[in-house]
Amino acid sequence: MAQLYFYYSAMNAGKSTALLQSSYNYHERGMRTLIYTAKIDNRFHVAKVSSRIGISSSAILFHIKTKFFQDINTATEHETVHCILVDESQFLTRRQVQDLSEVVDILNIPVLCYGLRTDFRGELFSGSQYLLAWSDKLIELKTICYCGRKAGMVLRVDSLGKPVILGDQIQIGGNEKYMSVCRKHYFEALQIASI
Numbered sequence: 001m002a003q004l005y006f007y008y009s010a011m012n013a014g015k016s017t018a019l020l021q022s023s024y025n026y027h028e029r030g031m032r033t034l035i036y037t038a039k040i041d042n043r044f045h046v047a048k049v050s051s052r053i054g055i056s057s058s059a060i061l062f063h064i065k066t067k068f069f070q071d072i073n074t075a076t077e078h079e080t081v082h083c084i085l086v087d088e089s090q091f092l093t094r095r096q097v098q099d100l101s102e103v104v105d106i107l108n109i110p111v112l113c114y115g116l117r118t119d120f121r122g123e124l125f126s127g128s129q130y131l132l133a134w135s136d137k138l139i140e141l142k143t144i145c146y147c148g149r150k151a152g153m154v155l156r157v158d159s160l161g162k163p164v165i166l167g168d169q170i171q172i173g174g175n176e177k178y179m180s181v182c183r184k185h186y187f188e189a190l191q192i193a194s195i
Contacts (some may be wrong), residue, residue: 002110003136004101007091008117008128010151010180013129013143015114016053022112031082034075035059036068049087059087068099070123073107081109089115092127101134114141120178121157122163122186128149145182153186155179 009015023033037049049059062068066148068084075081084103086092090098092113113135116164117128124132132138145151156164157179181189 002104002108005112005137006131007114009141013141033083036086039063039164046060081126085115089113090125095129137170149182151180166191
């Protein structure tokens with residue numbers, strides 16, 4: 001029976017690597033997957049999911065107007081689709097998470113979403129909010145803070161490495177702009193930044 005999965009974490013926990021491994025596992029068994037990634041995230045290559053460890057795969061770009069159910073239903077008319085994988089799922093809208101839920105419930109295709117749970121302000125992204133609410137399975141992928149504790153928070157930093165506490169929720173970047181830290185070091189950094 002198909003289910004909706006949400007694999008969430010802070011940055012640098014291996015979400016894209018896990019997605020690519022899952023897709024590979026399906027392909028190895030002769031099964032077809034569709035991989036989606038956010039059009040807004042163009043740090044590496046457009047229409048590709050890329051991992052920091054050097055592996056990548058072609059992907060279909062999604063944006064705010066993408067209609068997942070319609071697109072996936074059309075794709076299944078030509079050839080069976082065994083699994084849908086969505087990278088950067090924090091950028092999904094409420095309607096898109098509902099669409100993906102319908103892919104599971106009506107088309108009976110498993111959907112695996114990978115994304116950040118919270119932004120640099122400690123607030124949920126829209127896609128993450130609805131994935132946390134509606135997914136059948138929630139799986140936390142873990143990474144570590146510089147102190148060795150589990151990192152579950154994301155700090156935005158400026159060019160000098162100092163914490164940033166104001167700004168738009170979405171600002172695309174990697175290690176030059178973001179740092180995964182434990183809750184203790186997250187709140188300590190916010191206190192320092194607000195002085």
